[in-house]
C-alpha cells in the first residue's frame with residue numbers, strides 16, 4: 117500500500133557525496149536565515165556507506181582532503197573535513213600525520229558524519245523506482261514531481277518541487293563475465309570474499325582483470341590477505357601506467373574547467389578527454405605501482421613467486437569450474453592462448469554513470485534527446501526541464517571531474533543557486 121504523500125522542496129536521489137554536498141549547502145543557507153528549503157534524500161543502501169566493497173585496509177583517497185564536500189564553495193563551512201577532524205578530536209593528530217590524502221576508511225567516516233549532521237532527512241533502504249512529472253505547475257502545493265520509491269515499509273511516493281538525481285556509477289563488466297560467487301566486479305570485492313570464506317592458509321590462485329587503480333588495489337589486497345595465494349594481473353598495457361596528478365594536469369578538475377569543457381567544440385573536448393584520461397582512467401597511483409613492483413622483485417629474489425603480471429593479455433572466456441573459474445587467456449603479443457583455473461576472478465573493469473536512465477525510463481523519451489545543461493538541469497531537445505537536476509553523469513559535457521569529488525562542493529553551490537532562482541520554488545519558500 118502506498119505511504120502517505122509528503123512534499124519536499126528538494127528530493128535528492130542517492131546519498132553519496134554529490135547529494136551530501138548539496139544537503140550541506142542547503143543546510144548552511146537555511147541556517148543563514150534565508151527562507152528555509154526542505155530537503156529529503158532517498159538512498160537505497162540500508163545505511164550510509166561509500167563504496168563499501170572497496171573499503172580496503174590502508175587504501176587512501178585519490179584526492180586532497182581540501183576537496184571535501186564544502187571547502188571550495190565555502191572554506192568556513194561547518195561541514196569541512198577539518199571541522200570533522202575537530203569534532204572527532206583528531207585535528208592535531210591529522211596535522212602531525214602530514215598528509216593530504218586520508219584513508220578511504222577515514223573519508224567514509226567523514227561522509228557519514230556529514231550525513232548525520234545535515235538537517236536534510238535521509239531515508240535509507242529506499243530505492244527510487246520512478247520520477248514522474250506532475251501535470252502543469254498549478255498543483256496546490258507547487259509540486260512538480262512525484263518520486264516513487266520502494267522502502268522498508270513498502271512502496272511510497274514523495275511530492276517534490278525539485279529533484280536532484282545523483283545515483284553514481286554502475287559496474288562495467290566485459291561480455292565474457294557471467295558473474296557469480298567466484299567471478300565478480302571489484303566494486304563488491306569485500307562482500308564476495310566474506311561470502312566465499314576462503315581459507316587464508318590455502319594456496320589459492322586469483323586473477324585480477326584490469327589495469328587501473330582498483331585492479332592494483334585489489335591485487336595488493338589479495339596478495340596481503342591470502343599469504344599462500346598466487347595473484348595474477350591481466351591487463352591491456354605493457355605495465356601499470358602512473359596516474360598523472362601533476363599540478364598542471366590536475367587543473368582539468370578545477371571548477372573553472374567546467375566552463376572551459378562545456379563551452380569547447382565537441383572535437384576539442386573529446387581530444388582533451390583523451391589527452392588527460394590518465395588523470396583518472398586506466399592508471400595507478402605511482403606509490404602503489406612502486407609497492408607492487410617491490411613485492412614482485414623481492415619474490416624474484418626469493419624464488420617464491422606469488423604476484424605475477426600478465427601484460428597485453430585479454431580474457432577470452434570464463435566459466436565456473438569445480439575449483440572456481442576456468443579462464444581462457446590470450447597473450448596478444450605472443451598470440452598464445454592458455455587455459456587456467458582460478459579460485460576467483462575479479463573484474464576491475466571500470467564503471468559507467470547511471471545518470472537519469474533509471475528514473476526516466478518510463479518517459480518514452482529517446483536517450484539521445486536528453487542532455488544536461490551547464491546549470492545541471494536536465495534538458496530534452498535543448499529545453500530545460502524545470503526542477504530536475506543531475507549530478508555526476510555529465511562527463512561528456514562538463515569534463516573529467518564530473519564523476520569525482522573534485523567539483524562536488526562548487527557544483528552543489530551552483531545547483532542551490534538554480535533551486536533558489538527557480539521562480540516557483542522561491543515563491544513557495546517565501547510562503548507567498
Ligand SMILES: Cc1cc2nc3c(=O)[nH]c(=O)nc-3n(C[C@H](O)[C@H](O)[C@H](O)COP(=O)(O)OP(=O)(O)OC[C@H]3O[C@@H](n4cnc5c(N)ncnc54)[C@H](O)[C@@H]3O)c2cc1C
Pocket residue numbers: 129130131132133134135158159160161166167170176177178179242243244245282283284285303474507508519520521522
Ligand atoms: C572504490 C572507489 C574509490 C573512489 N575514490 C575516489 C577518490 O579518491 N577521489 C575521487 O574524487 N573520486 C573517487 N571515486 C569516484 C566516486 O564516484 C566519487 O568519489 C563519488 O562517490 C561520487 O559521488 P556520487 O554521490 O555522485 O555517487 P555515489 O557515491 O556512487 O553515490 C550514489 C548513491 O546513489 C544511490 N542510488 C543509486 N540508485 C539509486 C536509486 N534508484 N534510489 C536510491 N538511491 C540510489 C547509491 O546507492 C549510492 O549510494 C571512487 C570510486 C570508487 C568506486
